[in-house]
Ligand SMILES: NC(=O)C1=CN([C@@H]2O[C@H](COP(=O)(O)OP(=O)(O)OC[C@H]3O[C@@H](n4cnc5c(N)ncnc54)[C@H](OP(=O)(O)O)[C@@H]3O)[C@@H](O)[C@H]2O)C=CC1
C-alpha cells in the first residue's frame with residue numbers, strides 16, 4: 246500500500262494551536278492541491294484526535310476530479326468516534342481501526358452507523374496489521390491528513406512512502422500545540438527524508454519528500 250501523508254503546518258511546525266481547533270494555515274490553492282490528492286487516493290485517514298477536534302468530512306468536494314470519492318479511515322483504538330461524526334455521513338465506506346480494548350457496545354454502535362470496524366492490536370491500533378486488512382478491502386493508495394500523534398506512529402512503524410507539507414507563513418507557538426509528529430519522539434535514530442520538490446503556493450511553500 247502506498248501511504249501519502251499530507252498536512253499544513255505553521256513555520257514553527259504546528260498543526261494547530263493549544264486550543265486544538267482547526268486553523269486556516271493554507272489557502273484556496275493548497276486546499277485544491279489537497280483535494281487532488283484525496284481524489285487520487287482510495288481512502289483518506291485521520292486519527293480520532295482530529296475527528297474529535299475538527300469533525301472533518303474528508304470529502305472530495307470537486308466532482309470534476311473524477312474517480313470514486315475516497316473511503317474514510319479513522320485510527321480509533323477505543324471506538325470513541327461519535328456516531329454522528331461527519332466521517333460517517335453519506336454512502337462512502339468508513340473504516341474504523343480499533344483495538345481489542347474497544348468496548349463491544351461502541352463497536353456495535355459504529356457498525357450500526359455504517360462503519361466497518363477492523364480490530365488490530367490489544368490496547369492501541371496495530372497499524373501494520375490494520376493496513377494489511379485495509380489492503381484486503383482494495384485500498385492500495387492511502388492519504389493521511391493527521392494529526393501529529395498518528396503521523397508520528399506511522400513514521401515509527403516505517404509505513405510512510407511520501408510526505409507533502411504546506412508551510413504557511415505564520416507562527417502559532419505553544420509548547421502543547423500539536424506538531425507534525427508528536428508521539429514519544431525519536432531519540433536515537435531519526436527517519437530521513439529525500440526532498441523531491443519545493444513549490445510556492447498561496448502565501449507559503451509546499452515541500453514534497455520521498456521517505
Ligand atoms: N493542519 C493540518 O494539516 C491538520 C491539523 N490537524 C490538527 O491536529 C490536531 C489533532 O491531532 P492529534 O491530537 O495528534 O490527534 P490524531 O488525529 O493524530 O489522533 C490521535 C489519536 O489516534 C488514536 N490512535 C489509534 N491508534 C493509534 C496509533 N497507533 N498511533 C497514534 N494514534 C493512534 C489515539 O487515540 P486512541 O488511543 O483513543 O485511539 C490518539 O490519541 C487537531 O488540533 C487538528 O486540528 C489534524 C489534521 C491535519
Ligand SMILES: Nc1nc(O)c(N)c(N[C@@H]2O[C@H](COP(=O)(O)O)[C@@H](O)[C@H]2O)n1
Nearest residue numbers: 253268269270271299301302303304390
Ligand atoms: N491541508 C490543510 N490545510 C489547512 O490549512 C488545514 N487547516 C488543514 N486541516 C485539515 O483539513 C481537514 C478538514 O477538511 P474537511 O473538513 O474534511 O474538508 C482536517 O483533517 C483538518 O485538520 N489541512
